[in-house]
Amino acid sequence: MKTLRGVVFFLIAAIGCSLAIAASAQDKKPTLTVERIYADPPLSGELPDRILWLPDSKGISYLIEREIDGEKKTLFAIRDVPFGEEKIICIPDTFAVPEDLKKSDDDKFSFGGYIWSEVGRMIVFRHKGDVFTFDRTTGTLERRTQTEDTETNVTFSPDGSMVAYTRENDLYMMDLDNRERRxxxxxxDTLLNGILNWVYMEELFTRGNRRAYWWAPNSRAIAFMELNDGSVPEFPLVDLIPTHGSVEMQRYPKAGDPNPRVRVGVYDLESEELYWIDPLAGEDAYIARVYWLSDSKRLAIEKLNRDQNELVLLFADYRAGAWEQILTETDSTWVSVDYMKHYYETKSRFVWTSERDGYAQLYLYNLNGKLIRRLTNGPWEVVALDGVDEKQGDIYYTALEKSLLERHLYKVSEKGKKMRRLTQLSGSHAVRFSPDHRFYIDYFSNTETPTQATVHDAQGKHLFKLWEDPPEELASYDLPAPEIFTMTSVQGISYQCSMIKPTHFDPGKKYPVIIYTYGGPNAQLVRNRWGGSLYLWHAMMAERGYIIFSLDNRGAFGKGRIWENPIYKRLGxxxxxxxxxxVDYLKSLPFVDASRIGIWGWSYGGYMTCLALFKTPDVFKAGAAVAPVADFRLYDTIYTERYMKRPEDNEEAYNEGAPINFVENLKGAFLLVHGTADDNVHMQSSIVLAEKLIEAGKDFDLMLYPGKMHGIRGKAARTHLFNKITTFFEENL
Structure with missing residues (x-):
C-alpha cells in the first residue's frame, strides 16, 4: 500500500511538472534577432507609399501592396475624405512595360514618385527614366517621352496644362499634346539648369530632392537656378566591382574650396524670353530659397553669405530687372535656413520664421518688409509651418511648446491670439494639411507606439485611420521601453537622456553599457517617438544584457540658440x-559596470565615437564608428563652414576636432565601417583613419560595404552590418 501511494504521488508530480513546463514554454517570449529586424514584413508595420492629398481635398491617394489571388500586387487607391471609403483606381502592375524599357519578363510598371495635376484628374511620374501620365477618369496611361537620356524632377504646371522636367542638366517643358519646349x-557636366548639385541638395535644400525650378502661380513663367560647378574640385567615387572598375567624378567642395556659382533665371512662356536676376550669388554667397509671389511677376529670393551669418530676403521683378531688399537676418554665429515661410495669395503679407530672440518663432510681415505682428512667443521652438488658411485667418504649426521631447500641432490666428494645441496624444506628431486646410493627416508615434497615420478635421477631430496595423508579432516580444529623464552634471548643466535597461533588469547586478551617440548640430536623439529598426536592435542588445544610453549634448536641437551656439567654431x-x-552619471549608478562602457554612432555619431576612443582612451572599452568624419577639412563647405568657418581662419579648432590627430592614444577595441560609394562622408575619411592607425601600430577592425552609400541600405547589407556590430560588442564588451 505504501509503494502504491508512492507511485501515484510520483505520477501526479510528474504530470504537474510537465504541465508547468508546457505553460512556461507557452509564456516564454520570442527573442529578437538582427535577421528578423530587417526581414519582411517590418515589425513596426508599414505605411502605404506616396501618400498625397488630392488637389480638391476630397481624398487621399496612395500606393499599397496587397495580396490578390495569392500574388502580391501594388494598388493605386484613393480614400474618400471625410468618410474614409477606399476606392481602387488601378493596379499599376498590370500595365504592360514598353518593350524598350523592359529588362526582363518580370519587370512591372510602377507609379513611384507620382504627382497630381492641380485639377486632380491626372498624375505624372517617371518610369525607367521616361515621363508618363495616367488619367484616373479614363484609366488611360500615356507615355510622354521616349529618349535615350533620363528625365528627372517631373512636375505639373499649376493649371495642369503642362509638365516640366530636366534632362541632361537642361530644363524642358511639354504641353499635353506632347509638344516639347527646351x-x-x-x-x-559642370553647368546645371533647374537641378541642384550635391552640396546644395544635401546642405541647403531637401535631401533626396534635386529639383531647382519653380512654376509661377499663373503657369506663364518658370524660375530656375543655374549652378556652375566649373571651379568646384572633383572627387573620385570608385566602383571596384566590375572587372575593370569604374570611376565617377563628383563635384564636391570641401571646407575652404571654391563653391559653385549660382544665379536665378526666369523663362517667360509668352515672350519666350529668358531673364536673369541680379544680384548673382558668386562663390562667396548662396541662394538659399526661391519662391514666387502671388502676382507671378516677382520672386522672393533668400541670399546667404558664405559665412552664413547674414541672410537677406530680396523681392525681384524679373521683367523689370529690379530688385529690393525686404529684410535681413543676422547672427554672431550662423543663421538657420528653413522652409517655414508663406507668401499669401490673397493678401499683401507673408509669414516669416526667425530665431532672433533665441528660439524659432513665427512673424507676420507686409510686402514692404514692415513687421505687422509676432504670431508666436515662448521659450520653445516652432519646428514646422504646416499651413496657412488665408480665408479663415488661421495659421497651423508644429512646436515644442508642450514638451521638448514631443511634437504637437497648434493653431493661432493671424492676430497672434487664441493659440490652441490640436493634438493630444503624448508623443511626436507630424502633419500634412489638405489644400483647403479643412483636414490633415497626422503621423503619430511615441516610444511604445510605431508610427500610425490618422485623418482629422481642422479642429482635431479623428475621422479615420490610414495606416496598416503593425504585425501582431511585435506584441509577442518582451521589448524594454526606453526611459527618458533629465540628468544634471556636477557643473549644473541639465541634459536630456534615454536609457534602455536589460530585460528582467536586476538592480543588484552590474551591466555593461553601450552609448549610442550622434552629437551633431541641429539633431535630437532623445525624443518621445518610435525608434524603428534602430530601437529594435537596441532592444535586442538589451535582451542580451546591455544597457543602452543616449544623451543630447550642447549643440543638439530643441533648447534654443543658447544651447546650440556654444559649439560654434569648435566642433567636437x-x-x-x-x-x-x-559617463560620469553612468558610473555613479550601482548597476553599471564602469569597466565595460562602449560607444557607437553613425556619421557625426561615428565622428564622436572616434573622438571618444582616441581622446579619452581610458573611459571606453570598445567603440564602433560607421561612416565617420576623420577631419572636417574632408567634409563639404556649406555644413562645415557654417559651424567652423574656413580652415585657414580656424586652424587650431580644426586640428583639435580631428580624430586623425589622436589615433596614437587608442587602447580599446575599434570597429571602423564605411560604404565604398559614400558620396556624403567619403570613404576617404576611413581610409585616412586606417592609414594613421596602421602607422601608430594600432589594432582595429575595418568593414567596407561595396557599392553602398552613406546609409548602407538594403536588407542584406543592414543585416550583415548589425550582426557585425552585435558580435563586436559581445566579443569586446
Whole structure:
C-alpha cells in the first residue's frame, strides 16, 4: 500500500511538472534577432507609399501592396475624405512595360514618385527614366517621352496644362499634346539648369530632392537656378566591382574650396524670353530659397553669405530687372535656413520664421518688409509651418511648446491670439494639411507606439485611420521601453537622456553599457517617438544584457540658440565634454559596470565615437564608428563652414576636432565601417583613419560595404552590418 501511494504521488508530480513546463514554454517570449529586424514584413508595420492629398481635398491617394489571388500586387487607391471609403483606381502592375524599357519578363510598371495635376484628374511620374501620365477618369496611361537620356524632377504646371522636367542638366517643358519646349541649352557636366548639385541638395535644400525650378502661380513663367560647378574640385567615387572598375567624378567642395556659382533665371512662356536676376550669388554667397509671389511677376529670393551669418530676403521683378531688399537676418554665429515661410495669395503679407530672440518663432510681415505682428512667443521652438488658411485667418504649426521631447500641432490666428494645441496624444506628431486646410493627416508615434497615420478635421477631430496595423508579432516580444529623464552634471548643466535597461533588469547586478551617440548640430536623439529598426536592435542588445544610453549634448536641437551656439567654431570639443558627463552619471549608478562602457554612432555619431576612443582612451572599452568624419577639412563647405568657418581662419579648432590627430592614444577595441560609394562622408575619411592607425601600430577592425552609400541600405547589407556590430560588442564588451 505504501509503494502504491508512492507511485501515484510520483505520477501526479510528474504530470504537474510537465504541465508547468508546457505553460512556461507557452509564456516564454520570442527573442529578437538582427535577421528578423530587417526581414519582411517590418515589425513596426508599414505605411502605404506616396501618400498625397488630392488637389480638391476630397481624398487621399496612395500606393499599397496587397495580396490578390495569392500574388502580391501594388494598388493605386484613393480614400474618400471625410468618410474614409477606399476606392481602387488601378493596379499599376498590370500595365504592360514598353518593350524598350523592359529588362526582363518580370519587370512591372510602377507609379513611384507620382504627382497630381492641380485639377486632380491626372498624375505624372517617371518610369525607367521616361515621363508618363495616367488619367484616373479614363484609366488611360500615356507615355510622354521616349529618349535615350533620363528625365528627372517631373512636375505639373499649376493649371495642369503642362509638365516640366530636366534632362541632361537642361530644363524642358511639354504641353499635353506632347509638344516639347527646351528652356535652356547650356546644360553640361559642370553647368546645371533647374537641378541642384550635391552640396546644395544635401546642405541647403531637401535631401533626396534635386529639383531647382519653380512654376509661377499663373503657369506663364518658370524660375530656375543655374549652378556652375566649373571651379568646384572633383572627387573620385570608385566602383571596384566590375572587372575593370569604374570611376565617377563628383563635384564636391570641401571646407575652404571654391563653391559653385549660382544665379536665378526666369523663362517667360509668352515672350519666350529668358531673364536673369541680379544680384548673382558668386562663390562667396548662396541662394538659399526661391519662391514666387502671388502676382507671378516677382520672386522672393533668400541670399546667404558664405559665412552664413547674414541672410537677406530680396523681392525681384524679373521683367523689370529690379530688385529690393525686404529684410535681413543676422547672427554672431550662423543663421538657420528653413522652409517655414508663406507668401499669401490673397493678401499683401507673408509669414516669416526667425530665431532672433533665441528660439524659432513665427512673424507676420507686409510686402514692404514692415513687421505687422509676432504670431508666436515662448521659450520653445516652432519646428514646422504646416499651413496657412488665408480665408479663415488661421495659421497651423508644429512646436515644442508642450514638451521638448514631443511634437504637437497648434493653431493661432493671424492676430497672434487664441493659440490652441490640436493634438493630444503624448508623443511626436507630424502633419500634412489638405489644400483647403479643412483636414490633415497626422503621423503619430511615441516610444511604445510605431508610427500610425490618422485623418482629422481642422479642429482635431479623428475621422479615420490610414495606416496598416503593425504585425501582431511585435506584441509577442518582451521589448524594454526606453526611459527618458533629465540628468544634471556636477557643473549644473541639465541634459536630456534615454536609457534602455536589460530585460528582467536586476538592480543588484552590474551591466555593461553601450552609448549610442550622434552629437551633431541641429539633431535630437532623445525624443518621445518610435525608434524603428534602430530601437529594435537596441532592444535586442538589451535582451542580451546591455544597457543602452543616449544623451543630447550642447549643440543638439530643441533648447534654443543658447544651447546650440556654444559649439560654434569648435566642433567636437563641447560635445565630447558633455558625453563624458553622461559617463560620469553612468558610473555613479550601482548597476553599471564602469569597466565595460562602449560607444557607437553613425556619421557625426561615428565622428564622436572616434573622438571618444582616441581622446579619452581610458573611459571606453570598445567603440564602433560607421561612416565617420576623420577631419572636417574632408567634409563639404556649406555644413562645415557654417559651424567652423574656413580652415585657414580656424586652424587650431580644426586640428583639435580631428580624430586623425589622436589615433596614437587608442587602447580599446575599434570597429571602423564605411560604404565604398559614400558620396556624403567619403570613404576617404576611413581610409585616412586606417592609414594613421596602421602607422601608430594600432589594432582595429575595418568593414567596407561595396557599392553602398552613406546609409548602407538594403536588407542584406543592414543585416550583415548589425550582426557585425552585435558580435563586436559581445566579443569586446
Amino acid at each position: 528652356i535652356t541649352t547650356t546644360g553640361a 570639443q563641447l560635445e565630447l565634454h558633455d558625453q563624458l558627463a553622461g
